[in-house]
Every structure is written in structure tokens, then in C-alpha cells.
Amino acid sequence: MSLSRYSFSQIFNMLILPAIFDTLWMLVISGVISVALGFVIGVIMTLTEKGGLCENLFINRVLDLLVNVIRSFPFIILMISIIPFTRLIVGSSIGDTAALVPLTVACTPFMARIFQNSFKEVDPALIEAAQSWGASKSQIVFKVMLKESVPSIISGLCLAIINLLGCTAMAGAVGAGGLGAIALTYGYQNFNETIMYSIVVILILMVAFIQYLGDLLYRKMK
Amino acid sequence: MIEIKNLGKTWPDGTRVLENINLTIQDGEIYALVGRSGAGKSTLLRCINGLTDYQAGSLKVDGLEIKSLKDFEIRQLRRRIGMIFQQFSLLERETVYKNIALPMKCWKYPDSEIDAKVHALLELVGLSDKADAKPRNLSGGQKQRVAIARALIMDPKILLCDEATSALDPKTTHSILELLMEINKKIGITIVIVTHQMEVVRKACEEACILENGVISAQGSVREIFIKQPASLLRLLGEERAKLPSSGHNIQIAHLLNHKEEGKLLGQLAADFNQAFPIVSGKIRDFRNDMLGIFVINIEDEYLEPVTRWLDDRNIDWLELSAANNINETEAD
Known part of the structure; x- marks a missing residue:
């Protein structure tokens, strides 16, 4: 298929713009799910660690191992190796929706670590102070640990989301849409440099924007 | 009243932290637990509000045996025991107002009641104009005042002070002690002070006990201790008795x-x-x-x-x- 008879603005409207929305869609959905799951896992890991509020070394070690194992997969391998699981969940292994599964699976442990590390930075003396007035465990998590670590969580999430953006591009390799797929198909396989470099520029802009937003929020929250 | 009888505590690894502690703290008293770092005084203080457990003996606060309390009962008890710390332990990202209000928020008091209480306490600790300030913009002494207000918000009967003046300069230490004594006089709250600073003991406390390596080596009224000058006091002061x-x-x-x-x-x-x-x-x-x-x-x-x-x-x-x-x-x- 030749694109030479189309102008750049046509190509942009036909191919690139929908791809941007696909990428954003994957980014937002898998981002939101993995933040939610990562938060839960991060909280559990923090509470169950040695000296934590609900010390349980067994659960802690299992989660720690799980997080390490998943994080040691290169994303492209992870994506392929969990295809049966993806099929089980969304009924297919191809397409944007199918890509959400490996994206979420890959990003959740990353998010969990970010939450865990941010909670670790909260001064234990603060948690003790909260206990001293009889705060419950959930109050300590939400009113003290989460409140105090918001800036650190924001800068961590910013990092994770940029990482996730990179993963969405790789998801293009197994049939998901988005900028990655377009860049691979038209840029790599068709040698269309215009499209490829346009996408590179768009990705750079997206990363810069996410980082800018993250920095802005961080300063505001600090 | 806090009654401690034959209390003993060992860490899980078997090291003994406290041994055979016997002391009684009367209502309305300012009591000092003195000792060098590592003597077990902060640990003993944390036994009083159940922040740490003990294996032997008994510790009763108003007749309640701390060891026997269930999780929720302990939390209920802690409502009546305020605590302040060496590093103030304030939420850095919240305003002074929200920091002070937090314990009441946790116990779900109505906002109007919280508001009245916070303002009364800001007045008491002399920080009425700092309600909207963040802790990082306050001096050490002001931070400790905020912490005191927070500790007092639920009308506790006991206030525990863990090295509350150790991070402050002498003048600020003095003003914080004045405040504690004023509160003690005004509302008759029992104050237990853990410190290694003898000037704190002399200035503010009526009764004291000196802890050395987890055992009480001297106890009684502060005056008596200073008059008798037991060896443990001299060791603590790092002074040698004159030849x-x-x-x-x-x-x-x-x-x-x-x-x-x-x-x-x-x-x-x-x-x-x-x-x-x-x-x-x-x-x-x-x-x-x-x-x-x-x-x-x-x-x-x-x-x-x-x-x-x-x-x-x-x-x-x-x-x-x-x-x-x-x-x-x-x-x-």
C-alpha cells in the first residue's frame, strides 16, 4: 500500500490521530487499573513487612517474590508468555483490549513498588504518633501514610506512566493499535520515515507533557 | 493513677529491656523517668499506652491492666492518654489546624466540636495566629506546642512526653516546660516525662525514678533524690562526687x-x-x-x-x- 498520494495532514488524520487516541486509551485504562491494584499490593506489602502494622512475613515474601518475578520479564516476552491468561480474561489475544491485560500485569508490580517505597519514606514516628491517639490501621494508612507520601507517590507514578507509555508502543508488535503499531507497520516495515519520525516526535511530546504535569503536581503537593 | 508492679520486658531475641519495675504515679503528678539512652525509659513509657507489650508483672492505668486489653480497648484507652515526641511527629503536609484536629477526626467527632476545641487549644499553646501555617514554617518550640495541642485534644487524663524537649534549645525547653506545668496546674492532667536532661527533671517534676540498664536504681521525690545524691544520679550527671x-x-x-x-x-x-x-x-x-x-x-x-x-x-x-x-x-x- 502506498501512501504517497496522501498529504501529511491526511495521513495524520487517518492514521496518526486515531493511533494517539488508541495509545491514550490503553495508557489510561491500564494505568488506572494498575494504580488501583498496585496501591492495594503496596499497602499489603508495607503492612505485612517486618515490624509493620500487621506483620505477616509469609504474605510479604510471596508478594515480594511475585513482584520481582513479573518485573524481571522484558515486557515483550511477558506479553507473549501470558497470552493464555489474556485469552481467558478478554477472550482474545489480539487488539487494544487484549493489550490491556499484559500492560496491567506488567505495570502493577511497578506501581506496587512505588507505593511501597513511598510508604517506607513515611517517618515511623508519625505512625506511632497516630497509634498513640488510637487511630485504626485503615486510618493510619489513609490519613497518615498516604497523606504524607503524596508527593513521592506522584513522582513515582509519573515515572511508571512514562514506562507504561513505552510498553503500549511495544504492544503494537502483537496486534494492539496505537502509535507503536503505526510506527512499526509504516515506519519499520514500509520505510516511511515521515510517519515514523512524526510518531517519535509525538511520543517525545507526550513524555515531556507527562513529566511536566508530574513535576507541577509534585511542587503543588509538596 | 498508674500502678506498675514487678514489670519486666524482654525483646523477642531474649535481651532484657526492663526488669522488676515498681512505681506508682498519682493523678495530677508530674513524674520523671530519667536515664541514659538505652536505659529502657522510652520503652517503659510505651508500656503505659500499650505501644509496646511487656511479659512480666502488671501495669494498671486507672485499674485497667494494659496487658489484658483487646485491640479496640487499647485504642479506647489511648484516647485518654496523649503523647508527645522528641521529633514532634507532625504531618508535614498538613496545616497546624488539621494536625491538631486529626485525632478527633479519627474518632469522628462532629466538625463544630472539633473546631471549637482546636481554637481553644491553639489559644492555650499560644499559636492562635498559626492555624493555617504548615509545620515546616514553624520553629522547633512551636512544633512541639502544636504536638502538645494535638495530644490534648481528646481531653486526656495522662500526657506522656518522650524526650519532648531533647531537640530544643535551653530557652525553648524552658518555655515548653512552663507550658506543661501550666497545663498540669490548669487541668490537673498527669504528666509522665521521659528525659535524659536533669534540668528538665529539676524544673518541672515532683517525683522521679532513675532507670539504669532496665532497672530502677533510685526513686522518690525529685528533691529527695537530689539531696541524697545516689550514685546513679551522679553517674547520670556525669559528675564525680567531690573527694x-x-x-x-x-x-x-x-x-x-x-x-x-x-x-x-x-x-x-x-x-x-x-x-x-x-x-x-x-x-x-x-x-x-x-x-x-x-x-x-x-x-x-x-x-x-x-x-x-x-x-x-x-x-x-x-x-x-x-x-x-x-x-x-x-x-x-
Whole structure:
């Protein structure tokens, strides 16, 4: 298929713009799910660690191992190796929706670590102070640990989301849409440099924007 | 009332932190737990509000055995026990107002009640104009005032202070102690102070106990402890007892020096016996409300009986220190 008879603005409207929305869609959905799951896992890991509020070394070690194992997969391998699981969940292994599964699976442990590390930075003396007035465990998590670590969580999430953006591009390799797929198909396989470099520029802009937003929020929250 | 009987605590690895602790803290008292770092005083303090457990003995707060309380009962008890810390432990990202309100928020009091209470406490600690400030914009003393307000918000009966003045300069320490004493007087709250600063004990506390390696090595009224100067006190102060003459009797006299008249005591003694007794050691210290002079004079055998009678007649605390005492205590270490 030749694109030479189309102008750049046509190509942009036909191919690139929908791809941007696909990428954003994957980014937002898998981002939101993995933040939610990562938060839960991060909280559990923090509470169950040695000296934590609900010390349980067994659960802690299992989660720690799980997080390490998943994080040691290169994303492209992870994506392929969990295809049966993806099929089980969304009924297919191809397409944007199918890509959400490996994206979420890959990003959740990353998010969990970010939450865990941010909670670790909260001064234990603060948690003790909260206990001293009889705060419950959930109050300590939400009113003290989460409140105090918001800036650190924001800068961590910013990092994770940029990482996730990179993963969405790789998801293009197994049939998901988005900028990655377009860049691979038209840029790599068709040698269309215009499209490829346009996408590179768009990705750079997206990363810069996410980082800018993250920095802005961080300063505001600090 | 806090009653501690034969309390003992060991860490899970078997190290003994506290052993055979016996003490009673009366309602409305300012009590000091003194000792060097690692003596177990902060641990003992945390036993009182159940932040840490103990294996042996009993600890009762108003008749409730802490060890036997369930999780929720412990939380209920802690509502009545405020606590302040060395590093203030404030939420850095919240305003002063929200920091103070947090305990009441956790216990789901209505906002109107919280608001009234926070403002009253800001007034009490002298920070009415700082309600919207963030802790990082406050000085150490102001942060501790915020922490005190937070600790008082649920109208506790007991306030625990864990090295609350250790991170503050002497002047600020003084003002925080004044505040604690004022609160103690105003609302009759029991205050337990953990500290390694003897000036804190002297200035603010009525009763004290000295902890050394997890055991109580001296306890009683602060005045009494300073008058008797047990070896543990001297070790804590890092002072060596003055070398006393080995001949004659060394009589330590402790008396108030609040008025000029009282400063004449030793002169009076000399005049009455027509004999100048050499002073072999002496210091003047300020206490809670008093100035106390502690002097050691050396007297010959023949004067022992009449001089001590003279002191007894005037109700003056005295104590014979033996020169050998020094050596014995050093060996006992």
C-alpha cells in the first residue's frame, strides 16, 4: 500500500490521530487499573513487612517474590508468555483490549513498588504518633501514610506512566493499535520515515507533557 | 493513677529491656523517668499506652491492666492518654489546624466540636495566629506546642512526653516546660516525662525514678533524690562526687535558698558554735519552685551530735556522707 498520494495532514488524520487516541486509551485504562491494584499490593506489602502494622512475613515474601518475578520479564516476552491468561480474561489475544491485560500485569508490580517505597519514606514516628491517639490501621494508612507520601507517590507514578507509555508502543508488535503499531507497520516495515519520525516526535511530546504535569503536581503537593 | 508492679520486658531475641519495675504515679503528678539512652525509659513509657507489650508483672492505668486489653480497648484507652515526641511527629503536609484536629477526626467527632476545641487549644499553646501555617514554617518550640495541642485534644487524663524537649534549645525547653506545668496546674492532667536532661527533671517534676540498664536504681521525690545524691544520679550527671576528707564527719546539708535569710544558714551555724566548719563541697540548684543549696561541711567528732541536733531543730535535711562511700560505689558499678 502506498501512501504517497496522501498529504501529511491526511495521513495524520487517518492514521496518526486515531493511533494517539488508541495509545491514550490503553495508557489510561491500564494505568488506572494498575494504580488501583498496585496501591492495594503496596499497602499489603508495607503492612505485612517486618515490624509493620500487621506483620505477616509469609504474605510479604510471596508478594515480594511475585513482584520481582513479573518485573524481571522484558515486557515483550511477558506479553507473549501470558497470552493464555489474556485469552481467558478478554477472550482474545489480539487488539487494544487484549493489550490491556499484559500492560496491567506488567505495570502493577511497578506501581506496587512505588507505593511501597513511598510508604517506607513515611517517618515511623508519625505512625506511632497516630497509634498513640488510637487511630485504626485503615486510618493510619489513609490519613497518615498516604497523606504524607503524596508527593513521592506522584513522582513515582509519573515515572511508571512514562514506562507504561513505552510498553503500549511495544504492544503494537502483537496486534494492539496505537502509535507503536503505526510506527512499526509504516515506519519499520514500509520505510516511511515521515510517519515514523512524526510518531517519535509525538511520543517525545507526550513524555515531556507527562513529566511536566508530574513535576507541577509534585511542587503543588509538596 | 498508674500502678506498675514487678514489670519486666524482654525483646523477642531474649535481651532484657526492663526488669522488676515498681512505681506508682498519682493523678495530677508530674513524674520523671530519667536515664541514659538505652536505659529502657522510652520503652517503659510505651508500656503505659500499650505501644509496646511487656511479659512480666502488671501495669494498671486507672485499674485497667494494659496487658489484658483487646485491640479496640487499647485504642479506647489511648484516647485518654496523649503523647508527645522528641521529633514532634507532625504531618508535614498538613496545616497546624488539621494536625491538631486529626485525632478527633479519627474518632469522628462532629466538625463544630472539633473546631471549637482546636481554637481553644491553639489559644492555650499560644499559636492562635498559626492555624493555617504548615509545620515546616514553624520553629522547633512551636512544633512541639502544636504536638502538645494535638495530644490534648481528646481531653486526656495522662500526657506522656518522650524526650519532648531533647531537640530544643535551653530557652525553648524552658518555655515548653512552663507550658506543661501550666497545663498540669490548669487541668490537673498527669504528666509522665521521659528525659535524659536533669534540668528538665529539676524544673518541672515532683517525683522521679532513675532507670539504669532496665532497672530502677533510685526513686522518690525529685528533691529527695537530689539531696541524697545516689550514685546513679551522679553517674547520670556525669559528675564525680567531690573527694571528701577521710577524717571527721562529712555532713551534707540541703536547704532552701529562696530568701536572702536562708542563705545565712551556714554562717548562723558557725556563729552559734563559734566555730567555722570547712565547706568541702557545694552547689546551688534551682528546682520546680525553689532554689536549693546542697553543701557538705566537715566537722570533728565532738561537734557531730550538737550540730546534727541544731540541724534537726531547724528541720534541715542532712545526711552523713562517708569518704569511703565514694570508693564502694565505684566498685559496685
